[in-house]
Amino acid sequence: MRKLLFFILACSTFGVFSCSKEIKPDDAAARAAKEYYDSLFAKNYAYFVRGMYLPDTIPDGYREQLEANASMFVGRMAEEHRGVSRVRILRFANDTIASADGKSHVRTSDVYLAFALGDSLNEEVVVPMIFHQGRWLMR
Numbered sequence: 001m002r003k004l005l006f007f008i009l010a011c012s013t014f015g016v017f018s019c020s021k022e023i024k025p026d027d028a029a030a031r032a033a034k035e036y037y038d039s040l041f042a043k044n045y046a047y048f049v050r051g052m053y054l055p056d057t058i059p060d061g062y063r064e065q066l067e068a069n070a071s072m073f074v075g076r077m078a079e080e081h082r083g084v085s086r087v088r089i090l091r092f093a094n095d096t097i098a099s100a101d102g103k104s105h106v107r108t109s110d111v112y113l114a115f116a117l118g119d120s121l122n123e124e125v126v127v128p129m130i131f132h133q134g135r136w137l138m139r
Contacts, residue, residue: 029109029129030092032136037113037127041077041084045070053130053137082118090114090124107131108139 036051045067052066077084090112098105109129114122128139 026094027089027092029094029131029136030089030111033111033113033127033129033138034087034089036138037087037115040070041074041087043071043074045074051138053132053139077115077117081121084115085118086116088114088116109136 040048049066092111094109111127129136130139
């Protein structure tokens with residue numbers, strides 16, 4: 001009996017110490033993509049456009065066209081599906097691409113989002129992301 005008690009105690013001790021905190025994957029790109037699309041459906045088109053991977057300086061007219069395009073997209077979603085009620089992160093796949101000489105690398109991610117539409121449908125989209133100058137941006 002004493003041996004059985006010692007065996008159970010040893011197994012439970014090993015079980016407690018073998019449990020370690022699971023390393024969580026880097027979900028910053030997924031959170032950024034969700035934030036950009038949340039702002040889009042909240043009609044903050046300028047913030048959505050700032051989340052795009054564009055050259056540092058673009059003409060004001062082009063930026064205005066991108067914002068108008070985003071506005072038309074939201075309007076079409078409202079007209080066809082009674083808007084988007086919620087954006088959820090389904091999954092993401094991060095990757096690091098090294099240069100040929102191995103001196104630099106590029107971090108990318110494919111973020112899969114689900115839009116809960118107002119007419120009770122769901123739509124899944126893939127948002128390619130790139131890490132540029134300390135921020136995750138939509139490609």
